[in-house]
Amino acid sequence: METLGFLIDGFGVALAPENIMFAVIGAFVGTLIGALPGLGPANGVAILIPLAFSLALPADTAMILLTSVYAGAMYGGRISSILLNIPGDEPAMMTCLDGYPMAQKGKAAEALAISALASFGGGLLGTIGLILLAPVLAKFALSFGPAEYFALFMMAFATLGGITGKNPIKTLVAAILGLMISTVGMDMSTGIQRYTFGILKLFEGIDFILAIVGLFAITELLLFVEHHLDGLREQIKVGKLKLKFKEIVALIPTTLRGGTLGFIAGVLPGAGASLGSFIAYTLEKQVLGKKGDFGNGDPRGIAAPEAGNNGASSGALVPMLTLGVPGSGTTAVLLAMLISLNVTPGPLMFTQNADIVWGVIAALLIGNFVLLVMNIPMIGIFVRLLSIPTHYLLPIVTMIAFVGIYSISHSTFDLKFMVVFGIAGYIFRKLEVPIVPIILGLLLGPEVEKNLSHALVISDGSWAVLWGSPLAIGLWTMSISGLMLPYLIGPLLRKRFQKAKPEAVEPDND
Amino acid sequence: MTKIGDRLLGLSLLVLALAYGWGSQQWPAPFGTHETVGPDTFPLLLAVALGITSLYLMVKPDPDNAWPNSRSALELLFAIGVLFAYAALIEVLGFIFTSLVAISLLSWRMGAPIKTTLIIATICSVGVFFIFNDLLSLPLPSGIFEVQ
Numbered sequence: 001m002e003t004l005g006f007l008i009d010g011f012g013v014a015l016a017p018e019n020i021m022f023a024v025i026g027a028f029v030g031t032l033i034g035a036l037p038g039l040g041p042a043n044g045v046a047i048l049i050p051l052a053f054s055l056a057l058p059a060d061t062a063m064i065l066l067t068s069v070y071a072g073a074m075y076g077g078r079i080s081s082i083l084l085n086i087p088g089d090e091p092a093m094m095t096c097l098d099g100y101p102m103a104q105k106g107k108a109a110e111a112l113a114i115s116a117l118a119s120f121g122g123g124l125l126g127t128i129g130l131i132l133l134a135p136v137l138a139k140f141a142l143s144f145g146p147a148e149y150f151a152l153f154m155m156a157f158a159t160l161g162g163i164t165g166k167n168p169i170k171t172l173v174a175a176i177l178g179l180m181i182s183t184v185g186m187d188m189s190t191g192i193q194r195y196t197f198g199i200l201k202l203f204e205g206i207d208f209i210l211a212i213v214g215l216f217a218i219t220e221l222l223l224f225v226e227h228h229l230d231g232l233r234e235q236i237k238v239g240k241l242k243l244k245f246k247e248i249v250a251l252i253p254t255t256l257r258g259g260t261l262g263f264i265a266g267v268l269p270g271a272g273a274s275l276g277s278f279i280a281y282t283l284e285k286q287v288l289g290k291k292g293d294f295g296n297g298d299p300r301g302i303a304a305p306e307a308g309n310n311g312a313s314s315g316a317l318v319p320m321l322t323l324g325v326p327g328s329g330t331t332a333v334l335l336a337m338l339i340s341l342n343v344t345p346g347p348l349m350f351t352q353n354a355d356i357v358w359g360v361i362a363a364l365l366i367g368n369f370v371l372l373v374m375n376i377p378m379i380g381i382f383v384r385l386l387s388i389p390t391h392y393l394l395p396i397v398t399m400i401a402f403v404g405i406y407s408i409s410h411s412t413f414d415l416k417f418m419v420v421f422g423i424a425g426y427i428f429r430k431l432e433v434p435i436v437p438i439i440l441g442l443l444l445g446p447e448v449e450k451n452l453s454h455a456l457v458i459s460d461g462s463w464a465v466l467w468g469s470p471l472a473i474g475l476w477t478m479s480i481s482g483l484m485l486p487y488l489i490g491p492l493l494r495k496r497f498q499k500a501k502p503e504a505v506e507p508d509n510d
Numbered sequence: 511m512t513k514i515g516d517r518l519l520g521l522s523l524l525v526l527a528l529a530y531g532w533g534s535q536q537w538p539a540p541f542g543t544h545e546t547v548g549p550d551t552f553p554l555l556l557a558v559a560l561g562i563t564s565l566y567l568m569v570k571p572d573p574d575n576a577w578p579n580s581r582s583a584l585e586l587l588f589a590i591g592v593l594f595a596y597a598a599l600i601e602v603l604g605f606i607f608t609s610l611v612a613i614s615l616l617s618w619r620m621g622a623p624i625k626t627t628l629i630i631a632t633i634c635s636v637g638v639f640f641i642f643n644d645l646l647s648l649p650l651p652s653g654i655f656e657v658q
Contacts, residue, residue: 054648055646055648166572167572169563169566169567170567170572172559172563173523173560173563173564173567176556176559176560176563177560179556180526180530180553180556180560183552183553183556187549189549190548190549192537192538192549194533194534194537194549194553195530195533218593221589221616222586222589222590224620225582225585225586225589225616225619225620226578226582226585226586227582389622390620391617391620391621391622392617392622392627392630394616394620395612395613395616395617395620395631396613396630396634398593398612398613398616399609399612399613399634399635399638400638402596402597402600402609403605403638403642403650406600406650407642407648407650412597412598412600412601415596415597415600416594416597416598418597419590419593419594419597422593423590426586430515430575430577431515431516431519431575432572432575433519448552449552452547452551452552452555453547453551453552456546456547456551457546457547460546461546461547
């Protein structure tokens, strides 16, 4: 019942006029970001961080804005899946399978409405799961000592590649590089300058916001320059909506199953929204067997993955908020916002910054209703905006990235530094070194080092302390299996994933 | 399929690991005590971990992705040049002018028609300038074209 009290306080925060306004803006921008192919959710949230920061928004407002963008992106991804057969973001991949065939049959409006309703169901279910699970996990996490935290961080890195990840060693390399970048600057405990080469700009460390914006926005631009993926896209016209109440009711069991599965996939390390929607779709196919007409525009084939990815997006917030350990690209970027707002994520946040946590959760609940309204009656706006070609979009996004970074520091050095990160990101992407672990390493680096030092100081230098408790051993076991699993079941799963997905999408940032 | 990319990556990471590890041993020992944990503990751990993983990459490299052909390599260099010039000149020539030129050049090289590009670039750079300067009061540089 304690939770209910907090939630009511949370609504108090979320319903403040300014916060509602930013939630609505966030939901709109998020849907747009999700809908436009070539602009993923992590990317979109990343370029908004410097803006939220330089506008000096209060912590709760900034977080509400970004979480709304995050939730909106999960709604938006389906629009281009259905109308163009190109997923707007990776988790929307599975929606192509039945969404596009249904649209081809002249039922585009119905497909869009069904997917919006399923997204709503999944999102609502996931948010309720978040409300129930997060406080419990936060309380449990209070018993973590420094050694357990260190093991937990290691698990986060080990599982970040996901069980579909290609080469876990490259995930590790990326994480180590991120951690190395985080050591640049003054050492917290001794005041010694590390790796600053006497450059004044580096004394305070490398600003992770400009690294993130460079690695996402600039890298994306460079990849597009190389590939010119744009061609004329055949967009299906949206007719008049004819959806019977009975048809909606028939989809409720599918939505519930998909949302629950998605939520679980979101909470678990190494899974994430893409896998959530994949599992939801596959299971639905198995449950219905011959009764379904999957792949040819079965409405349930749209509802399941959409409920799945929206459930997963709320689920992914659980480890991020309670442990300070994000499991996906977009939640990592949200963590960056929290850290730059001077909020220490983790179990203490639930007591020390209860207003932010519960404000965000309440905003997610409200956001789901706002998004439902935006995505059914106002769907026409997004459909029209979908025709913006990428060759205008990406340069404009780049300009906004420049504006954001410049507004924070008024330094052209930072802008050039951002471009350097973008070039590095391009080279890494070409070598299939994932970007997200770099960012996570960069963000978590100070915490990893702090917990390692604390653990070693307490044990008087004995490294055995790191695996000294059953909990720590459990976490290490999960880390090791997180690294091994891709070798064992990865190829199998990847094959099914490949077979299912209609068009190649870059497998990162969900 | 060549595997040169991963081998080169492994090699450069090994060099980085050695340099980074060496660097961590150059700091003066913290005053007084011989602490078990110093500012070099964590960096040294990272250097060792990177050393091991870089050796693995060299021994078991993945096949290379297609690298850009000479034409797209030129396009890439051009885009990178535009970005650096944008960063370097934004304060000198002002936000509106540099953004207009940068967006136009990038869009044009990506295959957008010049006329539409110019119109869109103008609307965007002028629009963003006024939104930031006047509505949000986050000043952007107006540069040499400042109008009083």
